[in-house]
Each structure stands twice: as C-alpha cells, then as structure tokens.
Amino acid sequence: MAQLRGYCAITGILIRERRAFFMRVWALRLAAVGAILSASIALFSLPPAGVETLAILMVGAWLLVYWFLRQEAQHQAQLENRVKTLAAENEVQTLDFARLRRRFISFAEGLPIPILIGDQDANLRFVNHTAYEWFGYRPLTGKSIIALTFCYDLYVLYLHAVQRRYQLTSEIVLSYPRERHVVASIWYLGDDGNTPLFAVALLDKSELVRLEQVRRDFVANVSHEFRTPLASIRSLAETLLHDGAMPPETRERFLQLIVQETERLARIADDLLVLSRAESLPPEKEPVDLAPIIRSVVQQVQGEAKEREVTIECELQEPLRLLASRDQMVQVLLNLLTNAIRYNKQGGHVWVRAAMRDGFVVVEVQDTGIGIPSSEIPRIFERFYRVDKTRSRDTGGTGLGLSIVKHIVESHGGRVEVESEYRVGSTFRVWLPVEESG
Structure with a gap:
C-alpha cells in the first residue's frame, strides 16, 4: 500500500x-x-x-x-x-x-500452531485454521482478540507489544475452551495502508508442564517409597545393635522383618528398571502364541491363589498369534493376575479370557475383588498410585504394576481398558494388535 x-x-x-x-x-x-x-x-x-x-x-x-x-x-x-x-x-x-x-x-494456515494478526486496537484481521481449532469456529474478523481467546493476560501483552513496537514473549495460561500452558509471542508485522499490524503465535507447552509435574511427583514418590523401608531397616538394626540381651526369638523376628523390607526395596528397584526399559526401549518383537504363555503364567500364580483361596478359570481361544516381546507379555499377565489375586476376597474368583477380535488379541482378567471407586480409575496407571495404600503394602505391592502394564501394552501399539465397581470387582481388558504378525 x-x-x-x-x-x-x-x-x-x-x-x-x-x-x-x-x-x-x-x-x-x-x-x-x-x-x-x-x-x-x-x-x-x-x-x-x-x-x-x-x-x-x-x-x-x-x-x-x-x-x-x-x-x-x-x-x-x-x-x-x-x-x-x-x-x-x-x-x-x-x-x-x-x-x-x-x-x-x-x-x-499450514502451521500447527495458532497464528493471529490484529491491528493496534487488538482487533483481529486474520485467524489461521489451528487457532479456530483451538478456540472454536465463529465469525471473528474485526473483533477483539479477547473475543477469541477470553484471556486478559494475552490482551495486555498484545497492547504492550503495540506500544513498544518490538517482539514480546511470555508464558501465560489459557483457560478457554480448556486449560493450556502456552508461550505467547507478539511482534510488529508491518503496515497495511495506515494501519500497523501485529502477529501473535501461541506454542502449547502443556505436555511439557505435565511431564515436569510427573517428574517431580515421581522423584517425591521414589524418595518416599525408599525412605519408609530404609527407616524401618535402620530402626530394627539399631535395636539389634544396642540390645545385647534381646531374646533369640525376638532377634529372629527382627531379622525376618529386615529381610522383608530389603526384599521390598529390591522389588521396587526391579519394577523401576522394568518400567524404565518399557518407556525408553522399543519391544523386541517376535512371533508368539499368547495362549500357552497365559497358561504358563496362570500355573505360576496358582500357589499364591490357593493360599488366598482364590479360584482361577481360563477361557482361551487357540491359537493367539501376534508379534510381541515374550518376556514383556509375561510381565503384563503376571501383574494383572497377581493384582486380581491379592486384591480379591477370600473364596473369590478370577477369570482369564483371551480371543481374537477385529484384528486384535483381547485378553481379559476379571476378579471378584475389592473393586476401584470410579473417582480413582483415571489415576490407577500413575506410578506409585495405590487405591488402598495399606493393603497394597501388606500384599507386597510396589504401586508400579499397572504403570508397567500400560507402558508395555502401549509400546506394542495396544491399549488397556478398565471396568470396575467398588466392592464388587474389576475387569482389565488388554487389546494387542496382530496385523504385523501376518
């Protein structure tokens, strides 16, 4: 112009x-x-x-x-x-x-981030497709940037950029239509006639914020999980050290407790290593038949099931061929079955079903256990999260089992579904794709 x-x-x-x-x-x-x-x-x-x-x-x-x-x-x-x-x-x-x-x-229009262009009064001249996807499709040309984002902080940042005529960048939180942590950058673009124009770019960093929170929670949880047994071991060891007149049966009981706490630490360390490998390394897939693997794992947990008077029944379609890591499939089944046994009631039942369905091997583990409150279901796959913390420690659980299951299944291109009714029982359903196995 x-x-x-x-x-x-x-x-x-x-x-x-x-x-x-x-x-x-x-x-x-x-x-x-x-x-x-x-x-x-x-x-x-x-x-x-x-x-x-x-x-x-x-x-x-x-x-x-x-x-x-x-x-x-x-x-x-x-x-x-x-x-x-x-x-x-x-x-x-x-x-x-x-x-x-x-x-x-x-x-x-082709950028995967929202791009907005407005005048010196923060009235919009252009909104790209991604911005409409973020904030909803509605007529916005000529309206204020607040009409699109409903964010006063972004509006104030825009006006500061207009006054200073140089690029401003800041982290802000958008609340509409859902909460997003974004980096907003605003800069002078040029004149259209007598009207100065300014561009706005929004970079979503919500996932980074979430991962940082997960990291902090993980460090805090690991510290707590190790601190408790270590404190117990230290207390028992100091008692043994300073009480020379302790009766032999008491000494033996204290030593057994030390061994138990040490084993608990070892289980936590082992599960952390398994989870780390599942998250960072792709599975070493090979052609496997899941049916005999399921039978082998069921046989492996029968001893614990009998101790708790829990009956296990299998309903398997054969064969169940797919490409998967044999060792990781064993870990998935062991975690699901041990949870179904340990969180069951005396005289309870566990059903293991597996069949081909729509290009997937579908494995179900159903129990008549304590169940999971509906409000807790979204969090059960978090590391160290326990619905019943006291019972989990009493049964030897580390709080990592379901997190391991989720990461292994997802690394195989599958998914995990949960259906549960509190004090009635739970069903965990694993979907594993078989299209790669030919």
Missing part, C-alpha cells in the same frame, strides 16, 4: 509537469505568432537594408522556437515514458504484494 501511495504521488507530480509543459508550448506558439505578425507589419515600413536584417532575425526566431518545441516534445516523451514505467512497476509490485500475501496466508 505504501508503494501504491508513492506511485500515486509521483503520478500527480507528472500530471502537473505535463500541464506546465502544455502551457509553455502554447506560450511559445503565441509568442512566435506575435513575432511573425510584428515582423510582417515592420516589413512594409523598413528600408531594404532593414528588411534583410529583420528577415535574419525572423529566421533566428523561428529556429529558436523550433528548438524549444523539440526540447519540450522530448521532455513530454520522457514524462510519458516515466508514467508508463511507473505504471508497469506498480502493477508488478501490486502482483508481488498479492502473491506474498497469498503465500503468507497459505504458510500460516
């Missing part, structure tokens, strides 16, 4: 020069005519010698007028060429500007 205004100004100057040119041409023509008339009148009143002199002067005047007319004609041609050149340049610049505008819009 600035280029167009400049072109219009120059064109106005050229028009004024052209008008002046025509005035000078006509002035010369009138002067020439006047000179010829004056010379003609004088021609009849002069002596012969004067006539010759006058004739020479008339010829000189005609030549001078002709020279001026040629100069003015050349000047006119130059002016016309300049006008044509400016018109052509303006047309090219207009086309280039339109092309750049289309490219920018196409570029902004």
Whole structure:
C-alpha cells in the first residue's frame, strides 16, 4: 500500500509537469505568432537594408522556437515514458504484494500452531485454521482478540507489544475452551495502508508442564517409597545393635522383618528398571502364541491363589498369534493376575479370557475383588498410585504394576481398558494388535 501511495504521488507530480509543459508550448506558439505578425507589419515600413536584417532575425526566431518545441516534445516523451514505467512497476509490485500475501496466508494456515494478526486496537484481521481449532469456529474478523481467546493476560501483552513496537514473549495460561500452558509471542508485522499490524503465535507447552509435574511427583514418590523401608531397616538394626540381651526369638523376628523390607526395596528397584526399559526401549518383537504363555503364567500364580483361596478359570481361544516381546507379555499377565489375586476376597474368583477380535488379541482378567471407586480409575496407571495404600503394602505391592502394564501394552501399539465397581470387582481388558504378525 505504501508503494501504491508513492506511485500515486509521483503520478500527480507528472500530471502537473505535463500541464506546465502544455502551457509553455502554447506560450511559445503565441509568442512566435506575435513575432511573425510584428515582423510582417515592420516589413512594409523598413528600408531594404532593414528588411534583410529583420528577415535574419525572423529566421533566428523561428529556429529558436523550433528548438524549444523539440526540447519540450522530448521532455513530454520522457514524462510519458516515466508514467508508463511507473505504471508497469506498480502493477508488478501490486502482483508481488498479492502473491506474498497469498503465500503468507497459505504458510500460516499450514502451521500447527495458532497464528493471529490484529491491528493496534487488538482487533483481529486474520485467524489461521489451528487457532479456530483451538478456540472454536465463529465469525471473528474485526473483533477483539479477547473475543477469541477470553484471556486478559494475552490482551495486555498484545497492547504492550503495540506500544513498544518490538517482539514480546511470555508464558501465560489459557483457560478457554480448556486449560493450556502456552508461550505467547507478539511482534510488529508491518503496515497495511495506515494501519500497523501485529502477529501473535501461541506454542502449547502443556505436555511439557505435565511431564515436569510427573517428574517431580515421581522423584517425591521414589524418595518416599525408599525412605519408609530404609527407616524401618535402620530402626530394627539399631535395636539389634544396642540390645545385647534381646531374646533369640525376638532377634529372629527382627531379622525376618529386615529381610522383608530389603526384599521390598529390591522389588521396587526391579519394577523401576522394568518400567524404565518399557518407556525408553522399543519391544523386541517376535512371533508368539499368547495362549500357552497365559497358561504358563496362570500355573505360576496358582500357589499364591490357593493360599488366598482364590479360584482361577481360563477361557482361551487357540491359537493367539501376534508379534510381541515374550518376556514383556509375561510381565503384563503376571501383574494383572497377581493384582486380581491379592486384591480379591477370600473364596473369590478370577477369570482369564483371551480371543481374537477385529484384528486384535483381547485378553481379559476379571476378579471378584475389592473393586476401584470410579473417582480413582483415571489415576490407577500413575506410578506409585495405590487405591488402598495399606493393603497394597501388606500384599507386597510396589504401586508400579499397572504403570508397567500400560507402558508395555502401549509400546506394542495396544491399549488397556478398565471396568470396575467398588466392592464388587474389576475387569482389565488388554487389546494387542496382530496385523504385523501376518
């Protein structure tokens, strides 16, 4: 637009020069005519010698007028060429500007982050597709940025960028339509006519914030999980050390408690290593039949089930072939079955079912145990999270089993579903894709 205004100004100057040119041409023509008339009148009143002199002067005047007319004609041609050149340049610049505008819009529409463009009053001129996906589809052109984001902090940051005319970046929290932690960057884009424009880019860092919170919780939980048995071991060891008159049976009981706490620490360490491998390393897949693996794991936990008077029943379709890590499948089944046994009631039942369904091997572990309150279900896959913390420690649980199950299944491209009714029982359903196994 600035280029167009400049072109219009120059064109106005050229028009004024052209008008002046025509005035000078006509002035010369009138002067020439006047000179010829004056010379003609004088021609009849002069002596012969004067006539010759006058004739020479008339010829000189005609030549001078002709020279001026040629100069003015050349000047006119130059002016016309300049006008044509400016018109052509303006047309090219207009086309280039339109092309750049289309490219920018196409570029902004393809970005996976919201891009907004507004004027100095924070009224929107452009909103890309991702921004509409974030904030909802509705007419917004010409409306305030608050009408889109409902975020006063972003509005204030925008006005500061308008006042200072340089890029501002800040972390803010958007609450509409859901909470997002974003990095907002606002910078001066250029002028559209007499209107300065400013661009806004929003980078979602909600997942980073969530992961940081998970990391802090994990460190705190690990510290707590290790601190409790270590404190118990230290207390027992100090008692043994300072009480030389302790009865042998009490000493033996204390030593057994130390062994139990040490085993608990070992289980936590082992589960942490398993979870770390499941999260960081891809599974080493091989063709396996899951049916005999399930039978083997059921046989492995039968001893604990009998101790707790829990009956296990299997309903398996055979074969159940897929590509999977054999060791990790054993870990998934062991965690699900031991939970179903340890959190069951005396005389309870556990059903293990597996079948092919819609391109998946579906494994179900159902129990008649204590169940899970509906409010707790979204958190049961978190590390160290326990619904019943006292019972979990009494049964030897580390609070990592379901987290291990979730990460292993997801690393195989599957998913885990949970159905539970408090004090009635739970069903864990694992879906494992088989399309890769051929």
